[in-house]
Structure formats: structure tokens, C-alpha cells
Amino acid sequence: MDVTQEAVIREFFSQLLGLIQTIQEVLPGVEHRMCVWHMYNNFKKKHPDRVLKERIWVAARVSYRDRFAGLMESLKEFDEGAYNWLVNHTYPKEWTRSHFRTSVKCDILLNNLCESFNSTILDARQKPILDMLETVGFYLMVRMEKKREWIKKYIGEICPKILKKLEKNKLAVNDCIPSHSKNWKFEIRCMYGDRYTVNLISRCCSCRKWDLNGIPCAHAIAAICDTGKEPEKFVYDCYSKEAYMRAYEPMISPMNAEQI
Structure with missing residues (x-):
């Protein structure tokens, strides 16, 4: 890795940490989570074994801590290097349901919600800032009205x-x-x-x-x-x-x- 690449990486992580800190200031107490798919993509650069992929996803989906602890001990016996990567690069509360808070009533492991919205505003992102905001605002205005009309016609009590x-x-x-x-x-x-x-x-x-x-x-x-x-x-x-x-x-x- 040359000096330029290292500087870019350092700047990226500096901005990321700044973003996390800003979110905590604006929304105090909010829970920070990782997209497990993105986490695994970083993990597999060092540990590409497909068996490890299956173990990572099982550990991410498990819902209580005793089971997670057992899976991590099993992973340590199977591949200590993979175990050490997870311990040194992640916190369980960020990527496994076993450590998620229960108050938010959300157990998703992927950032598909963000990706879906991101793909919708691809054209808007290429525009100058004011035009971009107007395009996104118009899209949301129309979408929210469609949702309001749809829910009025829905006869059930639960979505x-x-x-x-x-x-x-x-x-x-x-x-x-x-x-x-x-x-x-x-x-x-x-x-x-x-x-x-x-x-x-x-x-x-x-x-x-x-x-x-x-x-x-x-x-x-x-x-x-x-x-x-x-x-x-x-x-x-x-x-x-x-x-x-x-x-x-x-x-x-x-x-x-x-x-x-």
C-alpha cells in the first residue's frame, strides 16, 4: 500500500467516525448497526472459505446470547484467525441479533432499505444540490400521497x-x-x-x-x-x-x- 492509498483510507475512516459521532449527537442513544453483507465482504478478503460464510450468517441470525457464545467458541476452534478478525474488527451489538436492543422492534441484518432508496435517487444524485433536493422532495411528496391513499383502502388491522x-x-x-x-x-x-x-x-x-x-x-x-x-x-x-x-x-x- 503506497502513501496515497493509506492517506485515503485514513481519511475515509476519519469521516466515518465523525459521521457516527454526529448521529449520536443528533439522535442520542440511537443504535448503530452494520450491514452484515458489507461486513462479510471485508471479512472474506482475509478469510474466503465458504464454510466460514455460513458460520458468519448463522451467528448473525441467532437471537440469544448463549447460542451466539457457543457459535463463536466453535468458530474459534475451527479457525482462530477468523475468530480473531471478528473480535478485533466488530462489536457483537453491531451485527448479531443476539446483541441487538429489543426496544426498536427491528431485527434486520442488511441495509436493503437504504439501497432501495439509493437506487431510486440515482438520477437526482447527479444534479446540483438544490436540484437534487427538489427532485428527492418531489419523489417523496408523490410517494407519501400514494401510501396514504393505499392505506385508506386497506381493510386489515395489521400491515x-x-x-x-x-x-x-x-x-x-x-x-x-x-x-x-x-x-x-x-x-x-x-x-x-x-x-x-x-x-x-x-x-x-x-x-x-x-x-x-x-x-x-x-x-x-x-x-x-x-x-x-x-x-x-x-x-x-x-x-x-x-x-x-x-x-x-x-x-x-x-x-x-x-x-x-
């Missing part, structure tokens, strides 16, 4: 993509045997030997999947059905039609052309 995820979780309920303890607390025994605890009052499961994304996991659904309730009633309010309407309620005002 359709969330319902699809809930239905997928229901398919695994047959593997779960719920036993009621007291005060809406359950022990769930699974056919494959695992056991979990579910608290329907606090809406949490020891697997942490319900806690992370706000959608009842299979263990929670088993407990909910044992009480005769509907799992849909235990989906977090952030996925409701009312919450969707509130999110798109603000209006971006139309603008006149520049007067010459």
Missing part, C-alpha cells in the same frame, strides 16, 4: 407483510408444547429438545425473536393459542394500520417553479 410473517411463524407451532405456569407465563417444550419461557403480559419470549421484531414467534403463538386468544392481537402496535397512517400523515408541500 400485510407483517401478517405474512406471522402466518409463517404459525407453521412451526406444531413443534411447540405449551404448559401454563401462572399469570400468563408459559414454559414451551419443543419437539427438538429446546425449552423456552413466554410471558404474554410483557410480550416476550426467551428466544428473543418476539422481543426483537414485535411479531409473536412460534413459542409465543403456542402460548397465545393455549389461552384461546388470537395471535394477531399480540402483534406490536407499530405494525398496525393506525401506526402506518401516522407515519405517512405529514405532508410535503408542493413548490412553485423558481422565479426568474
